[in-house]
Amino acid sequence: MNSTPSSFSQLQHDHIDLWSISPKQLNDSELKYLKSLITDEEQTRIATFKSSSAQKTSLVSRAMCRLVLSQYINIPAQAHQFSRNKHGKPSLLKNSTQLQFNLSHNEDLIIMAVSVKDEVGCDIENPIRKVSIEPITRRYFSTQEHVMLMAKQGQAQNAAFFKTWTLKEAFVKATGVGIKLGLDSFYFLYDDKDNKQNIQVCFNEHYPLNIEQPWYCFHDQFQQQSFALCRATKTLQKICYLDAAQLIPVPKR
Template sequence: MNPLISSYNELKANRIDLWFIDPLQLTNFSDDYIKSILSPDEITKFASFKHKEAQQIFLITRLFTRLILSQYVLCSPINLQFSRNKHGKPELLGNPNNIRFNLSHNNHLIVMAVTINDDIGCDIESPERRISILPISKRYFAKQEHQALSLLTSEAQQQLFFKYWTLKEAFVKAVGVGISLGLDTFYFNINEVDDKQVIKLQFNDTYPLAKHNNWRFYQKTLNKQMLAICRESSIEQSINYIDAQSLFKDK
């Protein structure tokens, strides 16, 4: 077991464990190692990929997920079982301590947020990606966010766009329905108060779900990537950042 975690009992209701790793650090997995971690179905799917890059992403994220969650339920990674809700969000089966998790990745970083009991979502994006900000925000974001972006230019506009983007993705993943919720049905106000970022979620009339849940948001730059975490909780959270590199020492 990883020495950073002695048991799931250390994961308290007021803490989120945020595991992270640079996928470029992970190469050359042996066949025996893969077979010792992944399920037979995952190995079959891994072998079915035609494109090497997609195959590698699938492999690393599945290894990452199993190795981390096995730290909390105290069993072998290969014995973990999962289900998915109707929108595709994975959940851990045989989970009496109600470990909840969510994963996000790109070519530069993989992260997984782990907590207990509460719905959680996370997202990362590279804030350096060059995209057509205003056309995208006009089509997909709430009008309040598009208007806020329209008042900015250059780097400030770029940064705010990816703050909105990651917060929105983290939220819809925590809710468990994905972007089918409608990214324009809710919006964020982000302000600086006493050198601290204050994030407020607000809803438009078209938002289809309950509006009284206690959603909490956390955002920072991690390894040059924009990170957002959303958790439904009535209490303030501390975030424990854990480098997952040591989990792969036997690869």
């Protein structure tokens, strides 16, 4: 895993930095440090989660976001201010660098994608989770994807479902609209033998945005998780994997 983020010039052209951290691997002192980075308002929101696991994941996600952004913008992690668009997607309040980012998480892993200028979205899912594939795809996915998935069985169907699911989530997040875009308004075409970059997004007639916008879409397995990235660009991307845990200072002895 790489330990140095890309430069701004690299990010503008063909790089997505993908940071990750596992909440379960952090000790009490590391969590205490992360808590010191977030605002009182954020701490209040975290406290509304009923389970301690959800509180921990939210804490690490928020603090990780601040630590990562400070690798690109020369201000303290505590000083970052955020805004949200009308669909809820967060961004930096003052962003003269045009830095773009997106996060996704579950209890085992948190990821954060970073790019410059072009919007980016990411999603991560645990592929061992039990899901009801037929009713989910029939109700929410496009007809094309439902037919494709129903033609598969067993592990092949499960793998294709999570690949499609993460791609769809990453895509709607990258558009800034979220699921209000309509998960059935677009669909993905890909070769099962090419698991990563040979992925094409296509549009149905009721897709509400610009169909001429080029997209780069990527899928892979990472730390036993299924994850996807989508970026509003036609340029083939290099994915730089980075360990966010390395940003947490080692306590002085």
